Amino acid sequence: MSGRVLVVDDVATNRLLLRAKLSSAYYDVVVAESGTSALDIARREQPDMIILDVMMPDMDGFAVCAALKEDEETAHIPVIMVTALDTPEERVRGLEAGADDFLSKPFDDLALFARVRNLMRMKMMFDELRLRDLTSRELGLTDFVTEHEMEVETGGAVLLAPPSDASGASWAEALRDRLGLSPILTHSEREALNLARLELPDLFVVHRSLIEGGDGLRLVSALRARPETRQAAILLVVEPGDVEAAATGLDLGASDYIEAPFDVNELVARVRSQLRRKRYSDRLRSNVRNGLMMAVIDPLTGIYNRRYAEQHMNRVMERARETGGAFAVLMIDLDKFKAINDRWGHDAGDAVLREFSRRLQENIRGVDLVARFGGEEFFVAMPDIDHEQAAAAAERIRGAVEGRPFEVTGTKDGLRVTVSIGVAIGTAEDGDPETIIRRADLALFRSKNAGRNRVSFCAEAA
Amino acid sequence: MSGRVLVVDDVATNRLLLRAKLSSAYYDVVVAESGTSALDIARREQPDMIILDVMMPDMDGFAVCAALKEDEETAHIPVIMVTALDTPEERVRGLEAGADDFLSKPFDDLALFARVRNLMRMKMMFDELRLRDLTSRELGLTDFVTEHEMEVETGGAVLLAPPSDASGASWAEALRDRLGLSPILTHSEREALNLARLELPDLFVVHRSLIEGGDGLRLVSALRARPETRQAAILLVVEPGDVEAAATGLDLGASDYIEAPFDVNELVARVRSQLRRKRYSDRLRSNVRNGLMMAVIDPLTGIYNRRYAEQHMNRVMERARETGGAFAVLMIDLDKFKAINDRWGHDAGDAVLREFSRRLQENIRGVDLVARFGGEEFFVAMPDIDHEQAAAAAERIRGAVEGRPFEVTGTKDGLRVTVSIGVAIGTAEDGDPETIIRRADLALFRSKNAGRNRVSFCAEAA
Numbered sequence: 034m035s036g037r038v039l040v041v042d043d044v045a046t047n048r049l050l051l052r053a054k055l056s057s058a059y060y061d062v063v064v065a066e067s068g069t070s071a072l073d074i075a076r077r078e079q080p081d082m083i084i085l086d087v088m089m090p091d092m093d094g095f096a097v098c099a100a101l102k103e104d105e106e107t108a109h110i111p112v113i114m115v116t117a118l119d120t121p122e123e124r125v126r127g128l129e130a131g132a133d134d135f136l137s138k139p140f141d142d143l144a145l146f147a148r149v150r151n152l153m154r155m156k157m158m159f160d161e162l163r164l165r166d167l168t169s170r171e172l173g174l175t176d177f178v179t180e181h182e183m184e185v186e187t188g189g190a191v192l193l194a195p196p197s198d199a200s201g202a203s204w205a206e207a208l209r210d211r212l213g214l215s216p217i218l219t220h221s222e223r224e225a226l227n228l229a230r231l232e233l234p235d236l237f238v239v240h241r242s243l244i245e246g247g248d249g250l251r252l253v254s255a256l257r258a259r260p261e262t263r264q265a266a267i268l269l270v271v272e273p274g275d276v277e278a279a280a281t282g283l284d285l286g287a288s289d290y291i292e293a294p295f296d297v298n299e300l301v302a303r304v305r306s307q308l309r310r311k312r313y314s315d316r317l318r319s320n321v322r323n324g325l326m327m328a329v330i331d332p333l334t335g336i337y338n339r340r341y342a343e344q345h346m347n348r349v350m351e352r353a354r355e356t357g358g359a360f361a362v363l364m365i366d367l368d369k370f371k372a373i374n375d376r377w378g379h380d381a382g383d384a385v386l387r388e389f390s391r392r393l394q395e396n397i398r399g400v401d402l403v404a405r406f407g408g409e410e411f412f413v414a415m416p417d418i419d420h421e422q423a424a425a426a427a428e429r430i431r432g433a434v435e436g437r438p439f440e441v442t443g444t445k446d447g448l449r450v451t452v453s454i455g456v457a458i459g460t461a462e463d464g465d466p467e468t469i470i471r472r473a474d475l476a477l478f479r480s481k482n483a484g485r486n487r488v489s490f491c492a493e494a495a
Numbered sequence: 496m497s498g499r500v501l502v503v504d505d506v507a508t509n510r511l512l513l514r515a516k517l518s519s520a521y522y523d524v525v526v527a528e529s530g531t532s533a534l535d536i537a538r539r540e541q542p543d544m545i546i547l548d549v550m551m552p553d554m555d556g557f558a559v560c561a562a563l564k565e566d567e568e569t570a571h572i573p574v575i576m577v578t579a580l581d582t583p584e585e586r587v588r589g590l591e592a593g594a595d596d597f598l599s600k601p602f603d604d605l606a607l608f609a610r611v612r613n614l615m616r617m618k619m620m621f622d623e624l625r626l627r628d629l630t631s632r633e634l635g636l637t638d639f640v641t642e643h644e645m646e647v648e649t650g651g652a653v654l655l656a657p658p659s660d661a662s663g664a665s666w667a668e669a670l671r672d673r674l675g676l677s678p679i680l681t682h683s684e685r686e687a688l689n690l691a692r693l694e695l696p697d698l699f700v701v702h703r704s705l706i707e708g709g710d711g712l713r714l715v716s717a718l719r720a721r722p723e724t725r726q727a728a729i730l731l732v733v734e735p736g737d738v739e740a741a742a743t744g745l746d747l748g749a750s751d752y753i754e755a756p757f758d759v760n761e762l763v764a765r766v767r768s769q770l771r772r773k774r775y776s777d778r779l780r781s782n783v784r785n786g787l788m789m790a791v792i793d794p795l796t797g798i799y800n801r802r803y804a805e806q807h808m809n810r811v812m813e814r815a816r817e818t819g820g821a822f823a824v825l826m827i828d829l830d831k832f833k834a835i836n837d838r839w840g841h842d843a844g845d846a847v848l849r850e851f852s853r854r855l856q857e858n859i860r861g862v863d864l865v866a867r868f869g870g871e872e873f874f875v876a877m878p879d880i881d882h883e884q885a886a887a888a889a890e891r892i893r894g895a896v897e898g899r900p901f902e903v904t905g906t907k908d909g910l911r912v913t914v915s916i917g918v919a920i921g922t923a924e925d926g927d928p929e930t931i932i933r934r935a936d937l938a939l940f941r942s943k944n945a946g947r948n949r950v951s952f953c954a955e956a957a
Contacts, residue, residue: 034616034746034747034748035715035716035717035719035720035747035748036719036720037721059712059713059715059716059743059747060716060720061716061717061720079722081720154496157620158619158623161620161623162623165627165783165784165787168783168787169787172787172788172790172803172806173791173802173803173805173806173807173809174787174790174791253497253521254497254521254522254523255497255523257496257497257498258497258498258499258522258523259499260541281521284496285496285521286496286497318626321627321630321783321787322627322630324787324790325627325630325631325634325636325783325786325787325790326634326790327790327802328634328636328786328788328789328790329636329789332801332802339794340635340636340789340794341634343635344634344635345635347635371833379936407869407870408869474841
């Protein structure tokens with residue numbers, strides 16, 4: 034996959050060299066000569082990736098990287114740092130500033146391109162997720178947070194597939210002591226895959242060669258091929274200088290790699306940044322899910338709204354047609370609710386609605402669905418139920434409201450509340466949800482007319 | 496990126512050969528010996544891709560492909576067909592059955608793996624989109640449709656970058672006559688990129704060598720690097736046997752390729768299937784957006800709901816703090832609305848609410864925001880406005896309701912409706928939206944107490 038790469042270096046020949054390399058592989062290249070201009074260009078051109086020299090006169094690479102990660106407009110762009118020294122200390126400092134990887138000059142093409150491909154793919158995935166999240170934020174459904182701001186000190190499930198028991202023990206110790214994690218140790222591909230299915234790790238640390246002789250690359254591939262582990266982070270551990278295994282691993286979908294033996298600080302920094310990324314992508318996914326949930330949830334009571342209830346009725350009726358069973362629909366209205374609002378204020382009215390929805394939920398079965406249709410009107414759908422059972426349920430709800438005053442701030446002994454209920458029994462023969470709901474509404478109207486605080490039925494045929 | 500591939504072939508040696516090839520590249524391989532077992536395994540194992548032999552005794556590849564595409568559980572899995580003859584007729588038949596590409600035996604590894612990588616990447620993107628869409632469907636916010644069911648005969652913008660004017664004219668003619676499209680013809684990379692920015696094509700047909708000597712692969716890469724064309728479909732046209740260009744193109748992000756000169760039926764079939772896929776991904780994206788929109792829209796009136804209005808108020812107040820300007824909040828309540836519902840029924844009440852929200856929208860400015868807070872209560876936020884202007888707007892709204900009866904089915908001369916309005920003016924000093932809304936509510940209460948059908952103000956300080 035192609036994309037746009039921003040090359041940042043104060044030395045012209047370095048820029049030219051990298052530009053030529055990347056252009057020959059068909060990447061679209063833009064360049065910046067200093068850290069400050071890099072920040073401008075990154076905002077304006079929105080590259081898919083930034084290759085950033087560490088040693089620059091005005092702002093060094095660490096400062097540029099940290100500034101990129103603090104800016105909402107550029108925080109999501111992957112950064113590869115180009116180091117001269119390439120010490121563990123430098124790498125840890127870069128990871129802490131938000132860098133994704135490090136290259137040292139002269140460049141190894143295999144390593145460079147494997148990393149660029151890998152980060153391009155990751156960027157594309159995140160762009161899709163961010164796009165959904167952006168909509169959700171525009172609509173005020175979710176808050177904004179950048180990956181770099183995500184907290185990581187809240188644990189996470191980690192699975193280790195080390196080359197020996199001794200390595201496994203030392204990795205586990207480092208992650209336990211420094212990050213408070215409790216990693217699971219595995220000995221073979223099969224064991225790792227089986228445990229992964231149960232434990233759903235956020236991160237796998239996988240050595241190229243497993244204890245029982247298995248192939249770490251094959252494990253990476255299998256983890257990516259399974260839906261339950263596809264989204265997890267994978268840190269591949271390779272022998273020193275084994276660029277080929279690293280490149281293959283990245284192409285297979287490893288999130289990052291590290292050469293062993295490593296400085297424990299570097300392991301900790303890489304694990305931390307992978308866990309952060311995993312948490313960030315989980316959050317983007319759940320943001321959209323939560324945003325969508327809000328479309329079907331009544332904000333005051335937290336129960337479903339009319340939109341969802343009507344949709345749900347289609348499923349209830351489909352089931353009735355399959356099984357030939359009956360179902361019931363209850364329409365419930367709080368009696369003289371307007372008087373509560375007028376006398377005690379809207380906050381008191383809201384408290385009554387919330388308390389009622391709690392009592393309602395306590396008096397139905399797990400398979401039933403309650404919804405607020407709007408105002409003081411509530412709805413219950415009860416599948417697989419007959420007339421007698423529905424009557425008992427409705428009576429139980431009515432009694433649960435009348436039986437005990439509603440505690441409301443500002444009132445002395447709470448408020449006496451009653452409800453009127455209309456019940457319609459539906460069967461396989463009924464045509465559409467609207468008709469049944471209208472019948473329940475009609476029954477509710479009868480309850481109101483007959484003096485409220487009672488349950489009425491509507492005949493089975495419309 | 497790794498993934499799981501299902502190989503379907505009735506001949507054991509073919510299965511073994513392909514399994515060995517794919518396994519050595521670390522793909523996870525499952526096999527099926529017949530079309531019927533392939534359908535079972537595809538449902539159960541959910542592979543990321545299916546490589547399907549055409550010539551099989553029980554069900555041939557075309558029938559298997561069509562069945563896969565009709566099944567909701569498998570419709571999204573890419574299919575590569577393995578043909579012995581490899582004629583344009585066979586390819587067209589395969590494309591119409593829903594296949595993504597064709598390979599002929601013996602396999603060219605370069606072509607095979609480039610295509611597999613390309614389809615894996617596409618599958619991953621679609622999986623992300625489908626996941627969001629699935630949530631949205633579970634909640635009943637959007638309907639389900641498979642890619643194969645998408646209609647394609649509704650046009651689409653197509654840009655051609657042919658190798659010569661003559662080819663361009665003949666491609667354009669075929670797409671015009673057969674698919675009713677009006678393709679744009681371009682001569683160079685730059686022209687294609689400039690026009691793309693204006694026309695936002697759904698599909699690009701790009702030859703390896705452009706009329707003015709440009710490089711088609713570089714154009715593919717540039718299209719993928721730009722946000723505005725990143726999601727478009729790209730059909731690459733290569734010289735016969737130029738597997739290398741095809742493979743590079745697929746790796747750069749081309750959606751499909753075809754060898755020129757081609758049978759015009761094959762061009763039409765490939766264009767059709769790429770347009771369908773583009774439309775499908777657009778739809779998945781907009782489904783989620785629409786689903787999210789539903790969280791902030793009142794279903795009865797189509798205007799924003801309280802959740803969105805409160806969020807919007809934060810922005811209005813932030814702007815007031817920046818500019819030092821004032822803003823107004825109107826709370827509007829339909830007078831004696833309960834009586835309308837009781838007398839004329841809920842349908843009439845709903846019609847009145849809808850008509851009121853129309854009149855409300857006609858009497859505000861473009862920068863104002865209207866929302867339904869629930870029941871018969873509406874809200875307007877008016878930025879950059881003073882006391883006098885707000886009073887005039889509120890009076891205009893009140894008059895627009897009183898001035899003309901509401902036409903409602905079942906009533907003879909329509910219904911006379913009035914509204915009470917409360918106005919609060921907010922400034923940079925105001926703390927939070929709730930306080931302002933409460934002040935407008937208080938003013939509304941005064942309008943009600945003073946006999947309804949009037950506008951009241953609340954003093955600027957709380």
